[in-house]
Amino acid sequence: MRKIQKILVHELVSQEIQNYIQEKELQEGDKLPSVEEMTQMFGVGRSSLREALRYLEAVDIVRVENGKGIFVRDVDTFRFSGKVKVERERNFLLNTLEVRKALEGQAVVLASKRITEKQIKEVESCLKEYRILKEQNKDTSRVDLAFHRHIIKAADNPVLETVMDAISGLYEKFFNDPLGDKQLFDETYPFHITMFDAIASHDTERAVEEFNKMMNCIESKIRTFQL
Structure with a gap:
């Protein structure tokens, strides 16, 4: 019997953000909803959302610009899921x-x-x-x-x-x-x-x-x- 892997909240949130990008067919440079809007959309706290964004930024999926917003960086399907x-x-x-x-x-x-x-x-x-x-x-x-x-x-x-x-x-x-x-x-x-x-x-x-x-x-x- 395989053990059930523990999934952290920020991992779930990062996946939901990816799903949102794909469902909305966003392109590179498109702006995502604000942190406040996404906490409401996904029903999570700001800390979990920010951790998810840090992760997605580290793998080049989003770009966070202070005072400007959160932008899509890479939407190539293969690289998107592969990264x-x-x-x-x-x-x-x-x-x-x-x-x-x-x-x-x-x-x-x-x-x-x-x-x-x-x-x-x-x-x-x-x-x-x-x-x-x-x-x-x-x-x-x-x-x-x-x-x-x-x-x-x-x-x-x-x-x-x-x-x-x-x-x-x-x-x-x-x-x-x-x-x-x-x-x-x-x-x-x-x-x-x-x-x-x-x-x-x-x-x-x-x-x-x-x-x-x-x-x-x-x-x-x-x-x-x-x-």
């Missing part, structure tokens, strides 16, 4: 990445101290498959996820592994078509190799350094992604 979706997923991934850095970062520390020869061979096999798929320009998301699961397993901490399993749905979002692009994080491939080399040689400091490079690369790709 909102991307912005929500971007924020989700960035928030989840903060948790991933903490948990998986600790797994890297432990793995660098506890990885076995058998596990080293398993990761080597995984990286070999990763390289072949990448060279053939095929989807690497499955083997990428498998690589990280090997590292978590090598940490040999059942509690940490259980916690990671508990957030697997959030974690796997990085590998399952993030922001609609299966190859978004292909640039992290070299860090898989350097991080593993450090783990295999039990060099904790270098393993963490390479892990952080990978996470910084992912964060940069998320923040700069455009439709």
Whole structure:
């Protein structure tokens, strides 16, 4: 059974404003009703409405000019709906990445101290498959996820592994078509190799350094992604 996601008031209001723009067939530069008028239209408080407007302004859907009013900035249908979706997923991934850095970062520390020869061979096999798929320009998301699961397993901490399993749905979002692009994080491939080399040689400091490079690369790709 899927959990019901919590929806904040300003998210509902932002959607209603978008619906209003589409229903009224407003064009770029057209003026929206005032804050006072929209609080009455949608039956919400000024704070929720202003938060919704800040969000819509951040994703280039409206433009707020002090003393003049609120204006439509972008009404292209595809970009209109797409920008909102991307912005929500971007924020989700960035928030989840903060948790991933903490948990998986600790797994890297432990793995660098506890990885076995058998596990080293398993990761080597995984990286070999990763390289072949990448060279053939095929989807690497499955083997990428498998690589990280090997590292978590090598940490040999059942509690940490259980916690990671508990957030697997959030974690796997990085590998399952993030922001609609299966190859978004292909640039992290070299860090898989350097991080593993450090783990295999039990060099904790270098393993963490390479892990952080990978996470910084992912964060940069998320923040700069455009439709």
